[in-house]
Amino acid sequence: MSTNAPSLLFYLLATLSVFVTPVSAKSDSVAKVIANKGKVEIQRQDKILKAKRRDELKTQDVVKTGNKARAQFKFNDGTITTLGADSEMVVKEFDWQDGEKSPSAEFTLVKGVFRTVTGLITKVDDPKYKVHTPLGSIGIRGTDFWGGYLDENAIDVLFVAGEHAIEVSNEFGTVMLEKPGQGTTIKPGTAPSKPKAWPAAKVERAVKTITLD
Numbered sequence: 001m002s003t004n005a006p007s008l009l010f011y012l013l014a015t016l017s018v019f020v021t022p023v024s025a026k027s028d029s030v031a032k033v034i035a036n037k038g039k040v041e042i043q044r045q046d047k048i049l050k051a052k053r054r055d056e057l058k059t060q061d062v063v064k065t066g067n068k069a070r071a072q073f074k075f076n077d078g079t080i081t082t083l084g085a086d087s088e089m090v091v092k093e094f095d096w097q098d099g100e101k102s103p104s105a106e107f108t109l110v111k112g113v114f115r116t117v118t119g120l121i122t123k124v125d126d127p128k129y130k131v132h133t134p135l136g137s138i139g140i141r142g143t144d145f146w147g148g149y150l151d152e153n154a155i156d157v158l159f160v161a162g163e164h165a166i167e168v169s170n171e172f173g174t175v176m177l178e179k180p181g182q183g184t185t186i187k188p189g190t191a192p193s194k195p196k197a198w199p200a201a202k203v204e205r206a207v208k209t210i211t212l213d
Helices: 002-019 200-208
Strands: 029-037 040-044 047-050 056-058 062-065 070-075 080-083 088-095 104-111 113-117 128-133 136-140 143-151 154-162 166-170 173-177 182-186
Touching (some): 029 040, 029 088, 173 182
Antiparallel strands (some): 029 056, 062 088, 080 113, 136 166, 166 173
């Protein structure tokens, strides 16, 4: 009997390990890819992953799109971000849980264009949601907006829809986009331009850059 005791103990421990989940086991996924077209990659530390639908995104991931490509991902709170072709965005932070009073999100657009429709993360009294670009930062409180390089050497930001203003700023100044249809342009070495309504042709150009069809 004693000779079988160690093997019996091993069997019991192995069986229990199947049913017991460690308390520390927790998914660190913050979003999932819901659509992609063309070459889309996720850089995670020193690995390059070919993105496909239902793939997870984690903080510090870098999403890259190729020529004529598109990528769309949905965050845990319902926020949807679409990247256009030849774009690169870093998910620097996405700290949100249902019921959290001080959620925060931070992204860096390295190049290209994007559109974001925010979800529950901005439906708090003082949301912290910011997108950094090479020429300035975009701070929002809950809205649908577009941003990126519509023309070379200039960042454009368009307030597409929503109830809350968008703050666009850099070291030279700050402007507020307060009405849907308003946009601003940031050029190197200058403050964001005075907000003004974009002509239909410019809006169409912007929307076309992130259209999945």
